[in-house]
Amino acid sequence: MQDSDSVKAWCSEITTSYTLEQRKQWYSVVAHAYNQVRPRYPQKLIDRAVELTQIPPQATILEIGCGPGIATVEFAKLGFSMVCLEPSQEACQLAQINCAAYPNVKIINTTFEEWQLEPNKFNAVLAATSIHWITPEVRYQKSAEALQDNGSLILLWNTPPHPNDEICHLLDEVYQTYAPSIPKSVRYQARETHQANFQEIGQDFLNSGLFQDLRSEHLVCETTHSIDDYLLLLSTMSPYMKLDLQQRDALFANLTEVLERHSPGSLQTAYLSAVQVAQIKRN
Template identity: 55%
Template structure:
């Protein structure tokens, strides 16, 4: 296991993910998650409440605060922040996600959903106390993401980036599954573990500072464990990568066969984190 981890360069993983998202054009992003939109909200792990509470405290947000959320998806983080009573403008290019987040936030009248991309969104300068991104900011082109976020904030506004890194089975279970991945989906052959995930989070934080748009970065992270049924674990996997139907069928059948040898559930581990940084003076 240690040898395997030593072969992984955390920065290379960040760059690989960035190239993958960069290669997906805006039109593709509008429908990228549509095949799994209905399972995304329930399949993805929740963001830890303690990290959400800390981000609200660090960003000095009171109940009258206004938040711009970039790439809200079906509302996995939106609902948690809406419960504080904030006014929220939520940008999401995927129409299917927009319908879902509207339903999920129906009881929060101060939440407004905009079916557009951050790139196309008409900038409202200095209107928001915070800009929020939950596992979404890496989809925005690097030349836009930080500068436009800073321009949308009030002076002394805050950037809040929430991250749930990839939930993974224990390494001994992954080793059994790797044969199936190699056979049907070689691009899935990637195991990070806590050390590499910590390096990835450090890289995300450094990107914030390197933008020169933000200062006083604070990072909070926690190790998470979740247990999924095999059915729900396979649904979770379907939200991370797109596969052709026939490939997905073969891959999932192979994974199920291997996983059933360990029981009827899968224990997953991952790091969850929040980056909070203050807008730098112009």
Template identity: 55%
Template sequence: MKNLEQFKNIYNNYQNDCSLEQRKNWYSKVADAYNRTRPRYPQELVDRTIELAKLSENAKILEIGCGPGTATTEFAKFGFSMVCLEPSEESCNLATQNCANFPDVEIINTTFEEWVQTDEFDCVLAATSFHWVSPDIGYPKLKKVLKDNGSLILLWNKEPQPSYEVYQILDEVYQRQVPSLSRYEERGTQEKILRELGNNVIKSGFFKDLVYEQMECDRVYSIDDYLSLLSTLSPYIKLDYRQNALFDDLRNTLHQHLGNTIETSYLSAFQIAWKN
């Protein structure tokens, strides 16, 4: 449960300590790395969300925090009309490029909090992004933008991590460089974290009938891409001059013990709830 409390504190601190303007640009400097290295959402999970949410081919979807369009393209393939909000200009540009073949997708450079509603939607989608929205503003506004019986789809990818055996090797590096970043999450802990995020939706009082499903996924990274992935994670974004020393040490250690690639696994999941 310690890691669950750490996770909750991390995002509570970012929401409380960072202004809306700071949150807008949180991923701006790592937008390219985010686009290249963050894991995609399994097609099987995307198909299940569409099935369970009963989205028709004419459904209108609002996406909150689309980033470079990681999940957007997976839904756009079905022909849905989508309005996608993204506060980072750099990520917006990437999303526009990635969605160039989908004329029914509109990318808007703004936050959900600042966005001016112009229509009602059948579904609101947020892919590993809704924890950045202020709940005091987010939940009431969600209810306002959704049609009656509209659904909220939350997609989540936990951070890809190596096996525990590899983690133990890397832990020596973290203890030398930045001990606070040494963290390994058991699969059960990751599930508890994700379920807690879904429970918050029901606790808000604005949604009902929560559905949760998950699956385990694997991805092999080159060592450089794995370090690029780490650079997109919030605790690493907050690092100062220590990041270069940490990454150099990690790179040397990984090459020494693993060669040129590293195997990782992660938990991918979704929650669906319906407007109360």
């Protein structure tokens, strides 16, 4: 029950703290950085999503909140037709560039809430680290209504990449001094907590009575960042975006100093990547 409550608090913070207009543009100022440094979804999980859902080669996928097209490109490579919704104009432009080689991908600058529903059209609804931005009463019902009778829901997740425990410990004092509003529990949330949160979001789809047969898989992925790219990555995360510019600059300058001293040149990080699939439930 505690995990469920934390998920509801996490999702409600987004949908109640920000108006729809604010949510539309939240990532606009960091769209290019997001495109450059946000972690990618492992091909193994993309392939598993296709295997688990058994969507046909000629399937049409509706993607909710495609951003600059990080997941979009991976499904487009497999030959699927896609209709992708993205509220940020800047992210839409990047998605169009990234998907230029795939004529069966259509990018629409709108929110899922405002999108004119095309009922019973899609073989799958895809959301890649985005479904928590959708108003709860919309995300279940409208996703179900968009799907064909044998359609599937695909949720992909990437958690923020974290350095190892030793490096995290060295950075604690910097955060306590320059950004106490970002506690350690937010900066370095345990993988088990992320997994529990994802499971609860999937369970909420089942609880809606509109979906069934939830299945989940995950991988731990290791990456190497330059220190500049790691800080650029942090700048695309909401807790850092909420800081005023002067505070964020001071935080990043001091993080850079510590990282250059203890991990000169590059930084090893790891993140959790997960896929969840469920089937539409028709009465």
